[in-house]
Amino acid sequence: MSGYADPVGRADDLRAEVTRRLDELVDGLGEDAAPGKIYVGWFDAADVAGCPTRFRAAGTEGWDFPGWSPQTAGGTVGRAALARYLDRNVTPAAAAPGADPALPHPLDAVKQWMREARGTPTSSIAEWVTKLWRFGERADLAATAALATRWVAGFVRVLGWPLPEGLALVVDDPGSPSARRGTPPWRPRLAARRVPVTIGSKPDAVIGTVAPSGGFDVVFHRPNSGDELALTERAAFEATAAALAIGIVPRDVVLTTADTGEKLRFPVRDDLLDCGVRLAVDVVRQRLRASEPLAPGVAEHDDAVPSAACRYCPERATCPPGLAWLDRPGRWHNGLPVLAG
């Protein structure tokens, strides 16, 4: 059961609120500003929450999808390979009557998908894998297969086997009975039309039927626990972005982590949605600020948030707050701690 009596009405309210807040932001934009298309996804929201100054400085190269690489393709290939394995071995039409479905061998499932994708590429990820194969990019193929294998193994480990009833993987490939296509991102109809904004959420899987009752969960699988922001913020952003895109508030957001075996469930309530709205709107705010000259009296680094990330930040040579943080005693420089003077 959804936490809301009317999950569709709540999603409508959410859309109206986000539209109003974005209109307010765009109203204050100078005539000459040209922010271009603004896509708001989790990585953008996490970047802004981590350090707004760094996010603005990243520019188009940092904001746009960087293209397929083993790192960006591992999860997508893993989902597609697992979906094909389920189609062939686990769906009622494929499984032997009365038999328990056999646990997939992750590397075999990935290799099988890659072989078949090369024959009939029907998605952008399959086309990319085919191109690697044609040009003999063996190292990238091997790295992609390794990351995809790790994704499949981790997903099955944390979600359990057989996978939860009603689970559908989200894939680009059409026609898989074990999967569904991702929901297109939401495009608010702003009063000031010159800023095209889209807000999207890309779950790895959905559990339950996506219906107006809201009785479905969105699942996000992470191979590493990493150093993401608080997981509540991840859940908040994904709950909000999914509700905006689908037009129905999901019941729960489920976050899993392969290396720690975590499986955390976040019921979607107002506090989570409020936090998600703030994160999404902040991305647009920063993109608009980056599109205009600085207002008089405003310093470029006035909202910098120094942290351990300063060590790897491209701005670190020119960012006073970052430099001050790095120069404090106890920080590390070139592999050695900076000693107190």
Ligand code: SF4
């Ligand atoms: S150096 Fe640190 S504080 Fe400065 S922009 Fe980079 S991450 Fe932010």
